[in-house]
Amino acid sequence: MRHLSPGELIDAAEGHAAARATAHTEACEACRRQVASLREALAALRDVPDDEPSPLAWDLLAARIGRAVREAGAPKPWWAAWGWRFAPLLMVAVLAATAGVGVTLWHQRAASGSAASAGAVPGADEALAQDADGDERAAEDPSWSLVSDLSAGISLDDAADVGGLPPLGGSERALWQLSSDERRTLASILEAELAESAAAAPIIPGV
C-alpha cells in the first residue's frame, strides 16, 4: 500500500482529495493523522488575520509611491536594468576578448600574418584581424580603462555565480565590435549599477 504523497496530503487537507486519496485515508490511520495535522496547522494560521492599516494609509502610500516614481524618471530600457546582473559576466568576456586579441596579434606578428590567426578566439579571428588598429584606439579610450578597473575585483567564481563562464567566441566578438559610444554607455551603466551595490541578487530569478 503506497501512502499519500505530500501533494495528495495537501489536496486532502485543503478539501479536494482525489478518489484514491479518499479511499486510502479511510483505510490508513497514518495518512488520516497526517491530513488532520495539516488541517490543524492551516486553521491555526488562518486564525491570524491581516493587520489592516488605517483607511487613510492608502492615500498616503499611493502619494508616496507616486513621488518616488516621478523622482525615478522614465522606465529604463531593459538592458540598462539588467546590466548589473550580467556585469561580472560582461567583464570576464571583455577580459577574455582583450586577452584573445593580445594572443591573436602576438600570433600574427610572430608568424608574419601566415596561419597566425588560427584559434586564439574561435570565430573571432576575422573581426579581430580587421580591427587590429582599433586596438590602439581603444587603449586610449577612458571607457575601457573604467571597464578594466571595475573588473579588477571580479573573480571567476563571481562570474560563475551569475550563470557560468561565457563560451569563447561570439560574445567577446560582440563586445569588441562595440563602437566607442557603445563602450562608453556600457561603462557608464556598469559604473552606475555597481555603485548601487546594495541590490542583492534576486531569490526568484527573472524579476
Add this chain to the structure above:
Amino acid sequence: MSTRAAACWAGGIRPEWTLTVAASTDPPPPSPEALAALGDRALVRICLEGRPEAFDALVERYQRAVYRLCRRFAPAHEDALDLSQEVFLRAFKGLDRFRGDAALSTWLYRIAVNVCLNRAAARPPRAVPLDAAAPLAAGEEDAAARLERRGRRDRVRAAIARLPARQRATIILRVYHELPHEEIAAVLGTTVGASKANLFHALRSLKRRLSGDGTEGR
C-alpha cells in the same frame, strides 16, 4: 526670419507666408477616472508612453494586495510601507520587461516576494516585542483574551519568519492570499507539485513549532 521675408517686409510687400497658431494635436491627458476604467495592459502601455499617471492607477489598484503581502513578511507596518514602495518602484523601472503573458498581479507578486525575501535575508527576523505590535481592533475582548490573541499572532509570525524562503512565500501566498497553486507556481517560478510540497513541509514545521514547547526564541 528668412532673407526673402525680410526683403518682402523691407519693400512693403506682403510676405507669401502666413503664421498660423495651431493647437497641439496631443489629446488631453486622460482623467484618473478614465484611467481607472482601463485594463492593466492598457495602463502599462500608456505608462511606457511617458505618462506616470497611468502608473498611479495601477498603484491604486494593487497597493492593498502588495501591502498585505509585504506586511506578512515584514515585522512592522512601517517596514511593509517601505517594502511596498520598493515593489512598485521596481515594477515601474522594469515595466518594459512586463510581458503580457502573465497577469500583472502575478508579476507584481513575483517582484514583491523577491523584494521581501531579499530584505529578510539582509535582516534576519527579530523577536517582535508585544507592545510594538499594531493594536488589535477594539472589541469586547477582555485584556487577557486580547493579550493571548496577540501572543498567538506573534508566535505564528515568528514561526513563519523562520521557514526557508520558498516555504515562507508559499504559506503566505496560499493561506493569506488564497492564490491557487498554479499561480503560486507562476509567482515563484516553480511547479504545482513543488508548491504543494513546499506547503506540506511548511505546515509540518509550523505545526511542530507552534504545538511544541512554544519556544520561538533563538
